[in-house]
Amino acid sequence: MTPALLDEIGTERVDALVQEAAQEAIAEAHAHGLPVAIGKPDGSIVSLFPDGHEELISPAPAATKSEAINA
Numbered sequence: 001m002t003p004a005l006l007d008e009i010g011t012e013r014v015d016a017l018v019q020e021a022a023q024e025a026i027a028e029a030h031a032h033g034l035p036v037a038i039g040k041p042d043g044s045i046v047s048l049f050p051d052g053h054e055e056l057i058s059p060a061p062a063a064t065k066s067e068a069i070n071a
Contacts, residue, residue: 006014029036030050038048043060 026036026038026048033050035047035049035055037045037057039045040060044056045058046054046056048054
């Protein structure tokens with residue numbers, strides 16, 4: 001996307017379009033019985049299955065020593 005288009009439609013609109021496209025892709029995959037990989041807020045990655053259950057693919061990265069001290 002060019003900066004001019006981003007300026008024209010705004011970041012809020014871009015965020016909404018991306019969110020809508022992601023939800024449609026997840027729904028289509030689930031309609032075919034397929035899981036999708038999603039990133040969780042903690043940094044872990046899980047497979048999200050059509051029935052709603054999740055299976056861990058990759059755990060969240062371990063906090064660095066400085067992150068743990070500043071938490």
